[in-house]
Amino acid sequence: MSNALRVAKGPFGRVALLDMDRPLVRHAHPHCHVLLKVEGADTQFSVRDRIVPLRDDSAVLINAWEPHAYAHYPGQPATIILALYIEPTWLQSFRPNWRASGGPDFFADSVGGTTPKITRLTRELAEAMVQEPGNAATHELLLADLMIAVIERFTPWQEMLPSLRLRALGSGVDPRIRRAVDLIRLSPGEVTDMDSLARDAGLSRAHFFRLFETTLNVSPRVYLNVVRLEQAVLSIVDGKESFHCISERLGFSAPAHFSRFFHDHAGSTPTAFRAASGLTSRNFETPR
The missing domain is CATH 1.10.10.60 (Homeodomain-like)
Structure with a gap:
């Protein structure tokens, strides 16, 4: 049965480390939403009407209010997923125009290839949440580094304007x-x-x-x-x-x-x- 292994919540929004072995219904979030594989089987999500892969070398990128679902197939092994639900006001503290992360077009595509740095930071944050569940300051620092790497990789952030x-x-x-x-x-x-x-x-x-x-x-x-x-x-x-x-x-x-x-x-x-x-x-x- 799918369940949360760890959940951190703060001014940044929330981060959930999920052990997933069953589908999720079509839903949405009022956050900039990023899904990263930590370990287990390669898997996939449905974002709007498109199936996109979540693998060691890819991230699933979901804009605020964008309908999506976890498309876990029967018999498929479980996957540990780091799910980020990030508040635009927190991102704005890094770059003023990152408040655009609350808009519908922040991520141009719903999937992208990760870098070794994103993979390393994903693992470090997941391990810190498991091994030091009370160390909130470390969690937030690692999350900040991870989100900066994600945004710089997957968005034309220097050109972003506030959402109309x-x-x-x-x-x-x-x-x-x-x-x-x-x-x-x-x-x-x-x-x-x-x-x-x-x-x-x-x-x-x-x-x-x-x-x-x-x-x-x-x-x-x-x-x-x-x-x-x-x-x-x-x-x-x-x-x-x-x-x-x-x-x-x-x-x-x-x-x-x-x-x-x-x-x-x-x-x-x-x-x-x-x-x-x-x-x-x-x-x-x-x-x-």
């Missing part, structure tokens, strides 16, 4: 779509019916779906699942709320349904994810 889509979302979004987005973000557990969401936005179902996906690059259902997953991750890592309470708050009819959803989207059971993050996430808590 992101700037449009700041002011020019259709107010009906903004209303739907606000409903999802404020109370994802109360949004269970896309038809009702379309009516609340004052649009027909077809027009609502078309306008929503044109604006945000994902369907309303995928957007809802992204918000549910990100809120679940925060609550699971925080460790203060039971899985039953998280499940109920996010609109699942039973904890088993929540557990299945989380495993299908994050590649780990909630229990294993909490255990994997417990040794690292506390290092980033805001002092009270």
Whole structure:
């Protein structure tokens, strides 16, 4: 069964070391997302409608809000994957225009050949997370070196401009779509019916779906699942709320349904994810 071996969370976003032997459903993340093989079998992901390889010499590169899935084939051996979910504001601290990593075109291609330096840093970060799970400072330094190497390798970063889509979302979004987005973000557990969401936005179902996906690059259902997953991750890592309470708050009819959803989207059971993050996430808590 696929599970998280280690999870680190901080101002950079999060890093998960995943032992994967089952597929993930089509989903998205609000982050710059990079997948790197650590050990095990060569494998593959579906990014939009294209199958791309994840091997010792390749990386899978996924833009923010870009739909993708883990395309693990029946009988295929497991693969340990280093999954990076990186916040644009953290990358901006290295280069101002790296905030463009939150846009839809940061990576021009969804796969690229790695360098020996990227391979070495991937292994060093994975080993540090396993051997020194409480050493948050080392993890972040290694991650910074790795992301700099990845961006310099796979993006025309010197030419990057802030995303027009992101700037449009700041002011020019259709107010009906903004209303739907606000409903999802404020109370994802109360949004269970896309038809009702379309009516609340004052649009027909077809027009609502078309306008929503044109604006945000994902369907309303995928957007809802992204918000549910990100809120679940925060609550699971925080460790203060039971899985039953998280499940109920996010609109699942039973904890088993929540557990299945989380495993299908994050590649780990909630229990294993909490255990994997417990040794690292506390290092980033805001002092009270």
